Amino acid sequence: MTLLSVRNLTAGYGDVIAVRDISFEVGKGEVVCLIGANGAGKTTTMAALSGLIKATGAVTFDGEDLLKIPSHQRVASGISLCPEGRKVFPSLTVEENLYLGSFNPNARRYRARKLDEVYELFPILVERRRQQAGLMSGGEQQMLALGRALMASPKLLMLDEPSMGLAPRIVMSVYDAIQRVAKSDISILLVEQNTVAALEVSSRGYVLAAGQIVQEDTAEGLRASTKMQDAFIGIADLLEKAGGAHVASSES
Amino acid sequence: MKARFRAALTIGNVSVFLLGLILIVPTLYVPPVWNDWIFRISMLLLLSVSWNLMASTGLISLGHAGFWGVGTYAALLCGNKYGLPLIVVLIPATLCGALLGVLLAVATGRLRGVYFAICTLAMAEGLRVSALMLPKITGGAAGIFLRPELRPSLNVLCFIATCVATLSVAIAQYLTHTPFYYACRAIRNHETAAQMLGIDPRRYRMVVLALSGAMTSAGGGIGAWYGGYLDPMVAFSFMITVQSQIAPILGGMYSVAGAVLGSGVIIALQEATRIWFGDQEGVSQLVFGCILVFGILFMPQGVYGLILRAWKNIDENRQMRGSPKAAPAQNMNAGERK
Numbered sequence: 001m002t003l004l005s006v007r008n009l010t011a012g013y014g015d016v017i018a019v020r021d022i023s024f025e026v027g028k029g030e031v032v033c034l035i036g037a038n039g040a041g042k043t044t045t046m047a048a049l050s051g052l053i054k055a056t057g058a059v060t061f062d063g064e065d066l067l068k069i070p071s072h073q074r075v076a077s078g079i080s081l082c083p084e085g086r087k088v089f090p091s092l093t094v095e096e097n098l099y100l101g102s103f104n105p106n107a108r109r110y111r112a113r114k115l116d117e118v119y120e121l122f123p124i125l126v127e128r129r130r131q132q133a134g135l136m137s138g139g140e141q142q143m144l145a146l147g148r149a150l151m152a153s154p155k156l157l158m159l160d161e162p163s164m165g166l167a168p169r170i171v172m173s174v175y176d177a178i179q180r181v182a183k184s185d186i187s188i189l190l191v192e193q194n195t196v197a198a199l200e201v202s203s204r205g206y207v208l209a210a211g212q213i214v215q216e217d218t219a220e221g222l223r224a225s226t227k228m229q230d231a232f233i234g235i236a237d238l239l240e241k242a243g244g245a246h247v248a249s250s251e252s
Numbered sequence: 253m254k255a256r257f258r259a260a261l262t263i264g265n266v267s268v269f270l271l272g273l274i275l276i277v278p279t280l281y282v283p284p285v286w287n288d289w290i291f292r293i294s295m296l297l298l299l300s301v302s303w304n305l306m307a308s309t310g311l312i313s314l315g316h317a318g319f320w321g322v323g324t325y326a327a328l329l330c331g332n333k334y335g336l337p338l339i340v341v342l343i344p345a346t347l348c349g350a351l352l353g354v355l356l357a358v359a360t361g362r363l364r365g366v367y368f369a370i371c372t373l374a375m376a377e378g379l380r381v382s383a384l385m386l387p388k389i390t391g392g393a394a395g396i397f398l399r400p401e402l403r404p405s406l407n408v409l410c411f412i413a414t415c416v417a418t419l420s421v422a423i424a425q426y427l428t429h430t431p432f433y434y435a436c437r438a439i440r441n442h443e444t445a446a447q448m449l450g451i452d453p454r455r456y457r458m459v460v461l462a463l464s465g466a467m468t469s470a471g472g473g474i475g476a477w478y479g480g481y482l483d484p485m486v487a488f489s490f491m492i493t494v495q496s497q498i499a500p501i502l503g504g505m506y507s508v509a510g511a512v513l514g515s516g517v518i519i520a521l522q523e524a525t526r527i528w529f530g531d532q533e534g535v536s537q538l539v540f541g542c543i544l545v546f547g548i549l550f551m552p553q554g555v556y557g558l559i560l561r562a563w564k565n566i567d568e569n570r571q572m573r574g575s576p577k578a579a580p581a582q583n584m585n586a587g588e589r590k
Contacts, residue, residue: 050448075450083448089441091506092434100438103431104450152449 001028003187004049004061004079004156011048011055018044019211021057026156026189031182033190033198035222036208042191043084045208046160049189050074050081062155076104080154084161084191086145090134094125097133097144101151110153118147121177139170146177156187163194171197199223264508268425271512272418279410287410289519291478294410294417296515298471299492300499301424302464304511307500308433309460310364310440315356315372316496318379319349319465321488323472325383325390328482331402338404338412338477342470349469353461362453364443373493380488395483403480413474420467424508436460437506468496502547504554513555 004026012018019041026032034042048055051071059066061079069077080101089097098118102111119126122143128136133144142162149157162178163171175197182188182201192198199205199219207215207222217225279290299316306313327345330336352375360371383390390396403409427433438446439453447453476482495518503514521540529536551558 052444052447070452072447072450072452075448081448083445087442087445089438089445091441092437096434096437100434100446100449100451103435103438107450148449 002026002060003028003030004066004189005059006049007058007060009045009048009055009057009059011044011053011057013044013053017211019048019208022206022208022211022213024206024213024216026187028155029185029187030204031188031190031202033192033202033205033219034208035192035195035198035205037193039210040208041211042193042208043160044211046081046084046158046189046191049158050079073104075152075154076106078106078153078155079158080149080152080156081158082145082149082160082162084164086138086141088133088141088144088148090132092133093130094133094136094144095129097148098125098151101148102153104152107151107153111151114151114153118150121150121180122147137170138166139174142166142170142174143177146174146181150181150186154186156189157181158189158191160191161193162190163192163197175201195222264425264428267509268418268422271421272414275414275418276411279414280407284406287406289523291410291413293515293519294413295471295475296495296499296519297417297512298420298467299496300503300511300515301420301508302467302471303496304500304505304508305424305427305467306460306464307497308440308506309436309456310443311457311460312365312369313372313464313496314369314493315374315376316468317488317490317492318372318376319352319468320472320475320492321376321379321383321484322348322352322465323469324476324482324487326469327473328396328398328476329389331477332396332399335399335402337402338409338474342412342416342473345473346466346470349465349467349472350462351465352469353463353465354458356465357454357458357461360457362443376488376490376493380484383484383487390484391482393483393485395481395486398477398480398482400480403477409474409478413478416470416474420470421508421512423463423467424511428508432456432459440506498544500554502544502551502554504556507556510554510556513559517555 002025006025007023008021009023010017010020022041022045024032024034034045036042044053047053049059049066051066051069051074055067057067061077064077066074066077066079089100092100095115098115099111102108102114107114119129124140125144125147128140133141136144146159146162149159159178162174166174171194178188178190179201188201190198190202199222202219204216204218205222206213215222215225275290275294279287282290299320302319303313303316323345326348327338327341330341330344331338356372356375359375360368363371384393386392387394404412435446435451435456438449438451439456443453472487476487479486499514499518500511501514502517503512504510521543525536525540525543529539547555553561
């Protein structure tokens with residue numbers, strides 16, 4: 001059963017188009033990843049889905065036309081973003097950050113229960129709960145950002161580069177937590193550069209390169225694929241195949 | 253959690269109540285010099301609390317003179333035209349301030365930081381120039397006087413001023429316990445992140461600006477009644493803007509207590525330097541300025557931050573010594589989380 005269906009999504013910043021005509025879907029309870037190199041359009045896709053930038057196309061979420069809903073109301077319809085670079089509220093305490101996660105009236109009803117769940121998922125946050133969020137380590141902040149996104153009682157959790165800027169050991173513990181979230185009935189759309197970690201938790205994945213989806217497969221299929229390596233290393237080749245010759249011309 | 257919440261609430265409320273008591277009650281009995289001090293503290297309280305409200309949302313205002321001036325003219329013109337007492341004209345003055353706040357919110361859209369600050373400055377200056385160029389309404393550069401028969405006694409004037417100031421502090425204090433305030437702080441920290449969590453920044457900005465504008469304009473209305481004379485330079489004086497931010501910055505930004513402490517400290521400093529160094533021309537201002545500069549240099553968190561840190565140190569020392577007083581507090585903390 002499809003929870004999020006994206007058809008021909010095009011988005012960008014001003015005149016610059018960063019993703020063009022991409023289509024993908026996320027099923028109920030499924031973990032899907034979008035992988036790709038720097039500048040492939042992953043974060044743009046996330047920003048478009050959460051309404052931070054304007055986009056065209058058809059996006060259906062749980063039967064609703066998502067693009068018609070203003071961004072501050074999307075979270076109430078059950079879609080929650082854990083943003084790139086964490087973006088916790090640095091001068092607020094950990095607990096206040098979490099409270100803000102359940103700010104919308106739909107989520108506020110479950111606040112106490114969700115808070116318990118988040119604290120169970122990340123025991124470190126219990127110890128830190130009166131501390132200013134800005135004073136915590138990157139890994140702790142990432143856990144807080146994840147917890148804050150979960151406080152909104154989402155049906156779909158969108159994670160934007162949860163491994164960004166973290167030590168490998170911390171990445172593992174963050175992904176441990178994601179795995180535990182994935183076991184509940186929350187669907188996850190995961191955006192990553194760290195393909196190894198991302199494919200470990202996902203069941204399916206899409207490869208983005210230069211704003212287009214170049215491959216779609218199961219996690220096992222993608223792990224074995226050579227095309228995915230191309231997407232990271234040989235962008236010029238892919239672009240040429242897609243008809244964009246400006247990279248080649250700039251070399252001459 | 254709830255127990256702690258309630259404890260914090262009473263400490264805050266009791267302080268506001270005491271502040272009101274200290275300010276309001278003496279106005280009816282004390283000599284005029286004292287009343288002058290009390291009046292100035294009240295005006296500064298209104299300015300600093302309203303400025304701090306905006307600052308807490310990440311909106312640095314350089315245009316409080318605009319709100320103030322609109323309040324002064326609304327009050328004075330209404331009073332003169334219809335012969336209304338101060339209490340009544342405060343209503344249109346407050347409404348005009350709130351309206352100006354809403355207009356400013358609409359006009360500035362999502363501007364932030366320096367860009368927003370410049371807009372507020374432009375608003376205040378624009379209003380001042382407009383007031384100058386509309387002599388039929390405002391009296392222009394010649395100014396207008398309050399009809400003398402409307403002017404209440406100093407005691408009554410100070411009573412009203414202190415009541416309004418206390419009310420504004422109480423409102424600000426009440427807000428700190430509401431989700432509204434959480435949202436404002438979140439917007440100050442990360443506007444996009446707040447938006448993703450379902451907070452509509454535009455709505456909150458509008459309410460904050462309206463509230464802040466209303467408070468300042470109420471102050472302006474009372475100030476106009478106190479002075480009895482208005483011209484655009486007085487009404488939209490840049491000093492108002494400066495004063496409104498010095499007090500919260502010296503007292504401690506982003507907290508009501510900081511704004512209140514700052515207001516008290518500023519007036520005390522101004523008076524003390526005037527009394528002690530007043531006989532030599534300019535020296536008092538020099539001393540006052542130096543104290544401000546060094547105060548802000550060495551107390552980046554303000555007076556309130558200093559107090560908080562001292563309090564924390566005492567608390568930690570007590571816990572380290574393991575006195576019995578600290579133990580139950582820790583147990584309580586453990587019990588709160590379930």
